Amino acid sequence: MYPELIKLPFIDVTVKSYGLMMVVGFVAAVTVIRRLSRSFTPDPQLITNAALYSLIGGVVGARLFYVIHYFEQFKGHWLGVFKIWHGGLELLGGVILAISIIFLYLVYHKLPMRRYLDVLAVGLLMALVFGRVGCFLNGCCWGKPTTLPWGVRFPYDSLAYNSQINADPQRNRLEPHLNLPREGYFGFTAENGKWYPKAFAELTEEQKYEVTKGKYRCLPVHPTQLYSSAVGGLSCLLCYLFWRRGKKAEKAARANKFLCRPGQTFALMFIVYGISRFSIEFLRDDNPLEYGSWTLRAIYVIYKGGTVSQNLGIYLVLLGLVLMAVFQKLPADRITPAAEK
Incomplete structure (x- = not known):
C-alpha cells in the first residue's frame, strides 16, 4: 500500500497515489474520447472543455456519494464534508455526476448526443482501469479475507x-x-x-x-481493486468492439441492424458496469450492508440486505436495458456539416 508515492523536496508536498492515478485515468479517457470522436467533432476543444467540467463534477459527485454512504459519521461534523484531502471519495458517485454534467453540456451545445455518449462510455471505462489501481495503492475498497494464493496483505494500521x-x-x-x-x-x-x-x-x-510477520499481521484479502481494474479493462475492450461494429454497419448502410444504433454502446456500459459492480461487491469488505440511515432507505428497494452499490448496480443494468431498447428505435444522430469535413 502506497497512499503517498513521493514527497516533493523543498515545498513539503506529497503526491497521493489515488490522486495521481485519477489524473492518469482522466488523461487516458480524454485521449481515447478525442481520438474516437474525430469523425463527428466540429471542434476538438469541445471534448477538452466537457472533460474539465466532468472532472470537477466527478470529484464533487464522488465526495457526495461518500457522504451519503457514510452519513452517520458526519453528524455534528458538517465541515468535515468539505475536507476531501482527508480522503473519502466513491468512484460510482463521481461517474454518475460526471455523466450528468456531460449530458447537459451536449444538450447546451446541440451536439450529436448519442455519438458522444458512445465514445464517452469507452473513455470512462478506460479511466476506471487506472482509478481502481489508485484504490489499490491507497488501500481503500479492500476485499474479504481469502486463502487464495493471490490474496494480498495490507500493512498494520491500514x-x-x-x-x-x-x-x-x-x-x-x-x-x-x-x-x-x-x-x-x-x-x-x-x-x-x-x-x-x-x-x-x-x-x-x-x-x-x-x-x-507474526500472528497479528493482516489476513490476506481479495485484491478487489485489481479485480475491478481488470474487469474495467475487459469492459472497455468490449464496448470499443461493440462501438466499432456499429461504425462499420453505418458505413455499410446497415445502421438499422440490431444493436448497431448510436447510443447503444453507452447503454452497454451501464449493463456491464452494473453487473460487474454488483458481483464484485460480494467479495468486498468495506461497504456496509443495508442499515437505517434515512438517506439510504429509498435505494434499498430491489435487493434488501445488500450494499448501496449493489442496488445501484441493479438500477444501472435496468437503465442500460431500457436505453438499449429505446436507442434501437431512434433514428441516428444528425452530424453537422462542420463535423463531416
Missing part, C-alpha cells in the same frame, strides 16, 4: 487492517477477523465505538514483528 480487528455489525460480522489484543496495542476509540491501534513507531520490536 484501513483493511483496522477493519479486521473490529467487529462490524453493518456487514453481519459479529466477531473481528483478527484478534489483536488491546493490551499493548490500544491507540484510541473512535466515536463510532471502533478501536484503533497505536502508531507503528510506538510498538516494541517484538510487537512490530508480530504485526508484520
Whole structure:
C-alpha cells in the first residue's frame, strides 16, 4: 500500500497515489474520447472543455456519494464534508455526476448526443482501469479475507487492517477477523465505538514483528481493486468492439441492424458496469450492508440486505436495458456539416 508515492523536496508536498492515478485515468479517457470522436467533432476543444467540467463534477459527485454512504459519521461534523484531502471519495458517485454534467453540456451545445455518449462510455471505462489501481495503492475498497494464493496483505494500521480487528455489525460480522489484543496495542476509540491501534513507531520490536510477520499481521484479502481494474479493462475492450461494429454497419448502410444504433454502446456500459459492480461487491469488505440511515432507505428497494452499490448496480443494468431498447428505435444522430469535413 502506497497512499503517498513521493514527497516533493523543498515545498513539503506529497503526491497521493489515488490522486495521481485519477489524473492518469482522466488523461487516458480524454485521449481515447478525442481520438474516437474525430469523425463527428466540429471542434476538438469541445471534448477538452466537457472533460474539465466532468472532472470537477466527478470529484464533487464522488465526495457526495461518500457522504451519503457514510452519513452517520458526519453528524455534528458538517465541515468535515468539505475536507476531501482527508480522503473519502466513491468512484460510482463521481461517474454518475460526471455523466450528468456531460449530458447537459451536449444538450447546451446541440451536439450529436448519442455519438458522444458512445465514445464517452469507452473513455470512462478506460479511466476506471487506472482509478481502481489508485484504490489499490491507497488501500481503500479492500476485499474479504481469502486463502487464495493471490490474496494480498495490507500493512498494520491500514484501513483493511483496522477493519479486521473490529467487529462490524453493518456487514453481519459479529466477531473481528483478527484478534489483536488491546493490551499493548490500544491507540484510541473512535466515536463510532471502533478501536484503533497505536502508531507503528510506538510498538516494541517484538510487537512490530508480530504485526508484520507474526500472528497479528493482516489476513490476506481479495485484491478487489485489481479485480475491478481488470474487469474495467475487459469492459472497455468490449464496448470499443461493440462501438466499432456499429461504425462499420453505418458505413455499410446497415445502421438499422440490431444493436448497431448510436447510443447503444453507452447503454452497454451501464449493463456491464452494473453487473460487474454488483458481483464484485460480494467479495468486498468495506461497504456496509443495508442499515437505517434515512438517506439510504429509498435505494434499498430491489435487493434488501445488500450494499448501496449493489442496488445501484441493479438500477444501472435496468437503465442500460431500457436505453438499449429505446436507442434501437431512434433514428441516428444528425452530424453537422462542420463535423463531416
